[in-house]
Amino acid sequence: MLDLTPIDTLLLPFHQFGVNLGLNRIQALLAALGFPHQSVPIIHVAGTNGKGSVCAYLSSVLSAAGYKVGRYTSPHLVNWNERICIDDRPIPTDVAVEIIDRVINAIDPTLPTPTQFEIVTAAMWLYFAESQVDIAVIEVGLGGRLDATNVCDRPLATVITSLALEHWQQLGDTIAKIAWEKAGILKPNCPAIIGTLPPAAVAVVTDRIDTLNCPTTWVQPAVTARKPDLECETSLASATLPWVESGGISYPLSLVGEIQLTNSAIAIATIQVLRQSGWDISDAAIVSGMANTRWLGRLQWTSWQGSKLLIDGAHNAAAAIALRQYVDTLQTPIRWVMGMLSTKAHREIFQALLRPGDRVDLVPVPGHSSADLAMLADLARSICPDLRSIATYGDLTAGLAAAVATTDTHQLVLCGSLYLLGDFLKLESRG
Secondary structure: OOOOOHHHHHHHHHHHHOOOOOOHHHHHHHHHOOOHHHHOOEEEEEOOOOHHHHHHHHHHHHHHOOOOEEEEOOOOOOOHHHHEEEOOEEOOHHHHHHHHHHHHHOOOOOOOOOOHHHHHHHHHHHHHHHHOOOEEEEEOOOOOOOOOOOOOOOOOEEEEOOOOOOOHHHHOOOHHHHHHHHHHHOOOOOOEEEOOOOHHHHHHHHHHHHHHOOOEEEOOOOEEOOOOOOOOOOOOOOOOOOEEEEOOEEEEOOOOOOHHHHHHHHHHHHHHHHHHOOOOOOHHHHHHHHHOOOOOOOOEEEEEOOEEEEEOOOOOHHHHHHHHHHHHOOOOOEEEEEOOEOOOOHHHHHHHHOOOOOEEEEOOOOOOOEOOHHHHHHHHHHHOOOOOEEEEOOOHHHHHHHHHHOOOOOEEEEEOOHHHHHHHHHHHHOO
């Protein structure tokens, strides 16, 4: 039996409409609500990976600078509330229910019914507008050009963090096609901040930038830096955090993994664009904001029944490569507890993650289109015949129990789906 929250209950009837990209439904809904999006200054963030981390960095720095900051991200890990935050505080359930109910009541029954994501997106705009946020950091849900977040004519800045072959069913089966969709968030004469992209994507994005005359920053990864002597030093920005430098700015890095050299540099470049436009963001705010950034479920250390556990979504090949780069620094074999959706690139994810001597425990992703475990086990064996062990389990709890019961030198890692991480965090919260 489903354990539905009040927000789940309101949104459940709209789940049937699935993913249906397009702007007509959200534009009609926002018009019925009085165009709340037009009163919210935004930074719009697209990309295959890194969107969430970049949004977390930006909202943390802007809050540290004294601004009231909205943040919209997806999917959620534990509950809907975490998608819509102001100054890192999720929207209260009673407020969310009231606003979502107003959005649903604004739907014109003579028009095509909005999707679940469009309902939540409209609620976000309404909440941020009525809360009078100074700025909102908005993550694209899927793609960019036809995503429900892409309704603002003149964002303060647009960001494309990265690009890889994912969601090809909706966005196109080539890098160039996917790049075209993500470049759809770029707007005429609006600053663009672009991370490292594949050559085929660079050509498409560059053409779009030239057409729209976007002032553009092409971001290079941050580099290691010495911790400076700063009066703006905070307790969290201590010697225990590594310091890096990008664009002439030194800052502490609170999120782990080599990929954060790029993600943090993208955030810093975006902050510099805002500074040039007159936003008051001091060096002290940057140091404090970067040091205090937190982002659940991405290279996050926790524990399970006394065993040290690393959790990470790693739900596509590029994210799996980033995870493998990080665990290689641990210099120990890995025990993977993994679950994947049926729509994901299973072969490419296994190729990125698995190494001889690793153990693999496969579990389903409940409530979603989970990949067949026997198929995954056969595929893992074919890709890495020298695995120490491979097994399948009926649920996450059983898989974790088996993993922690074995005493060896393997580091335990849970990955493969953000939805699976959400299930783990729910288990963890229940003790």
